[in-house]
Amino acid sequence: xxxxxxxxxxxxxxxxxxxxxxxxxxxxxxxxxxxxxxxxxxxxxxxxxxxxxxxxxxxxxxxxxxxxxxxxxxxxxxxxxxxxxxxxxxxxxxxxxxxxxxxxxxxxxxxxxxxxxxxxxxxxxxxxxxxxxxxxxxxxxxxxxxxxxxxxxxxxxxxxxxxxxxxxxxxxxxxxxxxxxxxxxxxxxxxxxxxxxxxxxxxxxxxxxxxxxxxxxxxxxxxxxxxxxxxxxxxxxxxxxxxxxxxxxxxxxxxxxxxxxxxxxxxxxxxxxxxxxxxxxxxxxxxxxxxxxxxxxxxxxxxxxxxxxxxxxxxxxxxxxxx
Amino acid sequence: xxxxxxxxxxxxxxxxxxxxxxxxxxxxxxxxxxxxxxxxxxxxxxxxxxxxxxxxxxxxxxxxxxxxxxxxxxxxxxxxxxxxxxxxxxxxxxxxxxxxxxxxxxxxxxxxxxxxxxxxxxxxxxxxxxxxxxxxxxxxxxxxxxxxxxxxxxxxxxxxxxxxxxxxxxxxxxxxxxxxxxxxxxxxxxxxxxxxxxxxxxxxxxxxxxxxxxxxxxxxxxxxxxxxxxxxxxxxxxxxxxxxxxxxxxxxxxxxxxxxxxxxxxxxxxxxxxxxxxxxxxxxxxxxxxxxxxxx
Numbered sequence: 001x002x003x004x005x006x007x008x009x010x011x012x013x014x015x016x017x018x019x020x021x022x023x024x025x026x027x028x029x030x031x032x033x034x035x036x037x038x039x040x041x042x043x044x045x046x047x048x049x050x051x052x053x054x055x056x057x058x059x060x061x062x063x064x065x066x067x068x069x070x071x072x073x074x075x076x077x078x079x080x081x082x083x084x085x086x087x088x089x090x091x092x093x094x095x096x097x098x099x100x101x102x103x104x105x106x107x108x109x110x111x112x113x114x115x116x117x118x119x120x121x122x123x124x125x126x127x128x129x130x131x132x133x134x135x136x137x138x139x140x141x142x143x144x145x146x147x148x149x150x151x152x153x154x155x156x157x158x159x160x161x162x163x164x165x166x167x168x169x170x171x172x173x174x175x176x177x178x179x180x181x182x183x184x185x186x187x188x189x190x191x192x193x194x195x196x197x198x199x200x201x202x203x204x205x206x207x208x209x210x211x212x213x214x215x216x217x218x219x220x221x222x223x224x225x226x227x228x229x230x231x232x233x234x235x236x237x238x239x240x241x242x243x244x245x246x247x248x249x250x251x252x253x254x255x256x257x258x259x260x261x262x263x264x265x266x267x268x269x270x271x272x273x274x275x276x277x278x279x280x281x282x283x284x285x286x287x288x289x290x291x292x293x294x295x296x297x298x299x300x301x302x303x304x305x306x307x308x309x310x311x312x313x314x315x316x317x318x319x320x321x322x323x
Numbered sequence: 324x325x326x327x328x329x330x331x332x333x334x335x336x337x338x339x340x341x342x343x344x345x346x347x348x349x350x351x352x353x354x355x356x357x358x359x360x361x362x363x364x365x366x367x368x369x370x371x372x373x374x375x376x377x378x379x380x381x382x383x384x385x386x387x388x389x390x391x392x393x394x395x396x397x398x399x400x401x402x403x404x405x406x407x408x409x410x411x412x413x414x415x416x417x418x419x420x421x422x423x424x425x426x427x428x429x430x431x432x433x434x435x436x437x438x439x440x441x442x443x444x445x446x447x448x449x450x451x452x453x454x455x456x457x458x459x460x461x462x463x464x465x466x467x468x469x470x471x472x473x474x475x476x477x478x479x480x481x482x483x484x485x486x487x488x489x490x491x492x493x494x495x496x497x498x499x500x501x502x503x504x505x506x507x508x509x510x511x512x513x514x515x516x517x518x519x520x521x522x523x524x525x526x527x528x529x530x531x532x533x534x535x536x537x538x539x540x541x542x543x544x545x546x547x548x549x550x551x552x553x554x555x556x557x558x559x560x561x562x563x564x565x566x567x568x569x570x571x572x573x574x575x576x577x578x579x580x581x582x583x584x585x586x587x588x589x590x591x592x593x594x595x596x597x598x599x600x601x602x603x604x605x606x607x608x609x610x611x612x613x614x615x616x617x618x619x
Contacts, residue, residue, distance in 0.1 A: 164531075164551075166551030166555045167560055168556065168560065168564065170550070170551075171549050171551070173577070174579050175531070175549075176530040176531040176548075179532075180535040181536070183500055183501050184507060184508050185508070187504065187505040203488075207497055207498075225490060225492075225494055225528070226488075230555075235410035235411070236411060248406065248408050248409060248493075249406070251494065259493075261498060307505075308505055308509075312505065314495065314498040315499055315502065317403070317405045318402060318405050318492055319459045320403050322400070
């Protein structure tokens, strides 16, 4: 079943009408030639989509970013990379199914691909824990990044998680330590790391694979220190104040570009990535190719240096030196 | 003003007893009434049950460092509210209120000092300033402290006491986790020791970055330490949490920290560790009795 978001309703209604008209014109000759009419309606739909998607607020973007039909890591892997082999486990007793990773080819270049996986069908969602990783997922990611470093293979990370899993076992196994260690070690990996937020960038669980030389973000994805729901319930004392919270958090791609947290916005096909998987994947592929090419000019030392500089500067807009 | 108000004002009678203390306070753990002076003398630890009260940043500095050796740095760094954040209150106003309440410029006080004569760079979290939350100023002060430690070849100590990242600075707060951790990787390469002290509470973005990256990690007894807050976990899994969950002793049991250290032993333990790490002789570091109970 297709999930329709509140602000997409009118678009869908019109699309359905067009669909009906077309099938009617096929069934009854008496309808006559309505190609012109249908063409006009198609144009109207395009305009509507354009208008609606150009004006999405933070909360609406959050809904698009979480859309169950939005392409996930494994979808992109299927479209963009060849000869993919998944690699499992953190080698410390953990499997970490909310994060997938493995080797594959990007054109003729071997790459390590790592990303959160949310799952689409109920059973997969449960298996993937809705993309909320246990410490094992982050430890696996780090293991794979070090493997990539050893063989001088560039790393491509895809972020799509509501956040790190808040559970008893996660705490017992050191959720904080796992995330902290990734931040601490990823910064010094001396092969190119390109990070792309493909859907939801949820706090520490996102950042745990987010320390890249380049951080890209899809047009309708979000990246935030806390979910709008969490923020609303803590600061407003009302978990329904999500619209205000999402607005205040400035979690959309243009805001983050302005704050210097991301480097580039990847456009999505009109109507969002969830309607056009393949076309979205092509756009991601183009962006990855360009960035990989740029980074391939840097030496291992320069890559590490560039990453350190990039993260050292973050937050400069947030403070000033007073008296 | 009525006559009894005047008496109340003069004597302090009838006032609500707060932790900062009037004549006596109630222990949050064993409910015992303790004289404020006795509590202060005991480093704000309940003499009956050893409950560690949360202490203010200057008391902490006084307890941990040699008297008069601390020099505060980067005092003038102030948050600028880049997101123009507003919930029920403007972030700008919250900052102003927090500034009025405390004497510090943000939720962390940083600078060099010494412990038993050994120079150290230290960061002390101030929980009274917006729950010790980490925004850009906290991240920057900690990063600068680490950079000073590298430059001057000094060990680093961070005493954490924080609810995590500061929501009002959005994604920039999150990025401070990466910024501080990156700085620590440089400290590590310079082979300088970093001792992380976890106090009640150390959660969220602070625990998921520098607090868990110490070469040595020590925690005060029964401090709440974890990634997710207990309420969030309870709501997620819809179960009651086991007793002692996410307390220092629980973390010790799960191999996540090196030791649980009583507040009265903290100073000597740090000193001992620094000596051992540097292969220096460990002198018996007696806690200066006179220093113990003094208030700043």
